[in-house]
Amino acid sequence: MKPAPFDYIRPDSVDEAIGVLGEYGDDARVIAGGQSLLPMLNMRLVRPEVLIDISRLDELKQLEKTGSGVRIGAGVTQGALAIWVGLEPDLPLIARALPNVGHFQTRNRGTVCGSICHADPSSELPLCLALLEGEVELRSDRGARRVPASDFQQGVLNTAREADELATNVVFPAASNGAAYAFDEFNHRHGDFAVVAVAARSEGARISLAVGGVADRPEVRHWTGLEGSAIDDALNDLAWELGGNDDIHATAQYRRQLVRHLGRKVIEETAR
């Protein structure tokens, strides 16, 4: 339960961080809040040669509303976002989801970007990013690019980020006036990873639903003009399509039932 040896590098700027990341690539791991990486290091599930610590870089602690939405730097902790004044008006969905991300002690250090880069299929923040169609900003020595959420998370702990790229920001589109949002999840104890998590957005007749914890990444579906038992039929089709696996937390069958039940609940909540 102790990490294998590694070198520790603490760059003084984002440029330096990108420089060393370019130099070491796959041999390096970025450490932000360490709330997922340290457990993996302690259990020796990962054995990087080099750790690049970005947690002290003030450049990455920007949290601002821009034209395209809310832009959150890679140094912004989940706890800092939770007390941000713009959270409820601009990101009502995240305001609902955030209290479920671990415990206040892990949110004090864990970052928003780190959760999205870690890409656990039942994580709340990647689920919200997928539903809201946000983006991840990546930078390397080769340049900068923005990747939409639907292309970023590719599977279990697997993203489109190349080994030499630093995620510098994530951008969540701000809430639109005519839209309603809802979030819910089932877990065995508060603060545990969700067995199934769902997020919904409705605007006019259009309903979007994101489901986490069933497939190997959050899955989003859109429907128009869905009402009454047609909602149940759509959710049933979705549950079978996503499938799910048996594990120690729940059976696949139970997960599909949660998709039907929680899916209906959040869709109804957004219709109110």
Next chain:
Amino acid sequence: MKNLSRDSRHHVTFRLNGVTVEGFSEPRMLLSDFLRHEVGATGTHVGCEHGVCGACTILIDGTASRSCLMLAVQADGAEIDTIEGLANADGSFGILQQAFHENFALQCGFCTPGILMSLSEFLQDNPDPSVDEIKVALSGNVCRCTSYHEIINACIDAAAALRTSKAEAR
């Protein structure tokens, strides 16, 4: 840029309960181990080493965090508070400790340092919490001995005592 090689032990210093401490650490050494084995502050306990049990919870720059999920070299220059700092200057119990004592809120005491450090931050942010809020706040700390009811009662008493002591200080 700081570049610390895996093969050497590096100087680390921080303020622990208001006093400067120092020691040497390989990059891979956890802060929890540094506190216990380098500094000798064994009040911080280690249960799971993956963030789940909460026994190792300390305050880092005023906020509750897992010391098993941080490297000692990351704590260089930090302001750290642990269970050793909770008692009054004359050695008598601090408010949280007294409330746990009076409510029988511990048996073996293994989880207690982490719970008290978690509650130190929680009660500062939320001086008059509801039982439900306390339950959520305690979800990150596992106790295998006592019933959680006593811990919740102790938290309610501690909150009231802290409010009184703050009002008196005014």
